Amino acid sequence: MIDFISREAYNLSIDEIIYSGGIMARSYSNSRIGTFNTCPRQYKFQYIEKAAVEKPVSVEAFLGAAVHHSLEKLYTMKMNGRVQTLEELLASYNEYWEGPDKESIKVTRENLGVEDYIKVGTEALTKYYEKYKPFDDGDTLALEKNISFPLDPAGRFSISGKIDRISIRKDGVVEIVDYKTKAFLPTQQLLNDDEQMGLYQMGVRYLWPDFERIELKQIFLRQGTEMKTVMDEDKLEEIRYRVFQKILEIELAVIEDNFPPRESAICDWCVYFELCPAKRHRLAIEDEIAVEFDAEQGRRLAEEYLVINDEKKKLESKLKALKEDIVRYCTNYDVSNLAAPRGSITISSQETQAFPGKTDDEEAYLEISMYIRNAGLDECFKLDQNILYKDFYVREKLPHDLAEKLSKYLVKKRRDTIRTYYKGQ
Ligand code: SF4
Incomplete structure (x- = not known):
């Protein structure tokens, strides 16, 4: 059971906290949760320490913003009764690339330049225009719509996000549309289980409870194709629970101040690279940065x-x-x-008989465990403190009074682990 942690502990600005039903709820977004999953240390830099670093915009993010901006303009004009020409759409797209953020664009991939990305966007928008013109497959209800809604019944956490477009089709179905500029398509199975889309649907339901039929649509602009899914109440509950559990994990990390760096290909895009504990020593040895230690x-x-x-x-x-x-x-x-x-x-050698352990023969182990449990032989079971803490206590799966009783036994422990990497192995 995680106690309420003060706003100061999170270094949250008041904008990041919303009031829901009179209760102060900490606000999370799908991308914020995603950052924690990708690298907890990056999460800490970004959301807790709010580390002051130069923040160049990755060219991929800039491309996404430019395309979103152009489509927003296209549909705003359409709502006002005029369909932009393709030339006008592309002109607003090119104008965006010339905007004030132009200087801060960073290209990480080798052999590619800004011009290549501009071309990708131009082709994507052209495909989009040709496919959807005259853009009358439904009435637009909202564009770049900010949503915010309580995630859990107690209103401890809220979810915020921005939906690219919400429209209502002639058959009365409300479509939640999300534009993607990714290079690859997800599988249908992944989309059916997509947390971001599920959260969008919850947000729309919260803001407009009367919308009965909702479809979720992702439009893959590079590929000029779209994928759809529908989520029923059971799926939404499953996603709500999963996201809630992930947030509890983040809350636990805050309590324990446990944000280990998780190195991956994403590091090349990370703006905190030079501050990262996993990178600093190497950078110092290679004389890339000056450090205050030996x-x-x-x-x-x-x-x-x-x-x-x-x-x-x-x-x-x-x-x-x-x-x-x-x-x-x-x-x-x-x-x-x-x-x-x-x-x-x-030397002494002895042959003994023993029941198999879980790693020897899992099936046999589980069968034996079941027999022993049914026979009420509790003394045969060893308490697994790790499972008790991580899977039950932290995830709030224990009855409240039991969790309270256990709270007083909690102690702080420190564990130091060294992993080794040998060059050439
Ligand atoms: S450089 Fe890599 S490991 Fe370090 S914070 Fe960034 S993403 Fe995480």
Whole structure:
């Protein structure tokens, strides 16, 4: 059970908190949750520390913004009774690329330049125009619509987001439209389970409870194609629960101040690269950044650890082979103690019977567990504190009074783990 944490602990501005039913709810968005999933440390930089860094706009994000802006303008004009020509649409698109943010665009992929991305957008918009002209497949109800709604019944968390377009078709179905400029299409199965689209539907339901039939549509602009899905109440509840659980994970990370860096290909786009604990030492060693610590000392410590760790592994494998030789020797010659100049070693071998563990034979293990539980032999079960804490306590799956009783036993623990990476292995 996670207690309410103060706004200060999150370093939240008042804009990031909405009032829902008189209760102050912390506001999350799908992209905010996504940032935590991608890299908890990036989440901390962005949402908690609000680290002051230069924030170049990735060319991919800029392309998305330019296309969204152009389509918003197209539909605004349409709502006012005029259909833009393709030339006008492309002119507003090109104008966007010439805007004040132009200088901050960053291209990360090698062999590609801004012009290549502009071309991608031009082709995408042209395909869109040709396919949907004269844009009368429904009446537009809202464009770039900000939504905000309580996620959980108690209103502790709220979800906010922005929907590209909401329209109502002639058959009365409300369409929630999301434009995508990704290079690849998701599978239909993934779309059917898409959290962002599910949250959009919840938001529309919250704002317009009378809308009965809602369809979710993603338009893939590069490919000139669209994909649709419909989510029933069960699916929405499943998504609501999943998102709620993810938010609890983030809340736990805040309590424990546990935001480990998660390195991936995304690092190349990360604006916090030079601040990142996973990158700083390497950058310092390579003289890319100036640091306030002794980088050389860190290099020596790491090298020493790698050498000793390597020797330890070799010795362990040598010891294992030696043990096998000794056991074989003692068995062959029926001796159990071997004398040597430094002392002696005693060997004992015993064959016993045992029930299989979970890793030996999971099916058998589960069957045995069931028999033992049914027989009420509680003493055979060992308490797994990790499962109790992470899966039940944190995820608020325990009865309230039990969670309260357990609270007083919680203690802080520190665990240091070192993972090694050897060049060329
Ligand atoms: S550089 Fe990579 S690991 Fe570091 S914060 Fe950014 S995404 Fe996370």
